[in-house]
Amino acid sequence: LRISFRSDSGTFRLGRNVFAIEFSSRTTGALIDAGDVQLAGAMTMPGMVMSGGIEVRRTGTAGRYEATADFEMSGAWRFTIEWNGPGNSGLLTFVGDVQ
Numbered sequence: 001l002r003i004s005f006r007s008d009s010g011t012f013r014l015g016r017n018v019f020a021i022e023f024s025s026r027t028t029g030a031l032i033d034a035g036d037v038q039l040a041g042a043m044t045m046p047g048m049v050m051s052g053g054i055e056v057r058r059t060g061t062a063g064r065y066e067a068t069a070d071f072e073m074s075g076a077w078r079f080t081i082e083w084n085g086p087g088n089s090g091l092l093t094f095v096g097d098v099q
């Protein structure tokens, strides 16, 4: 399984972001239904935790999702993505740079 984040800017940026998330086969490249997808963001600093207000919506195409976020701060954010498609589900944590 491959999870791709796509946006016009090619990166997360400070402020409002609109991007797509795609789940696809690592071998064939075909999109794979990932069921309900949740993406959470966190930047933890002394005295505050920022969440980025991330929302993920399904599209009419299985395996493709539309997402929005509003990052209050640039820097290293910790993300957790969770999915529960038929025959494939999982959870992945990664660090992404907000520029």
Ligand SMILES: [Cu+2]
Pocket (backbone or CB within 6 Å): 043, 044, 045, 050, 073
């Ligand atoms: Cu911060």
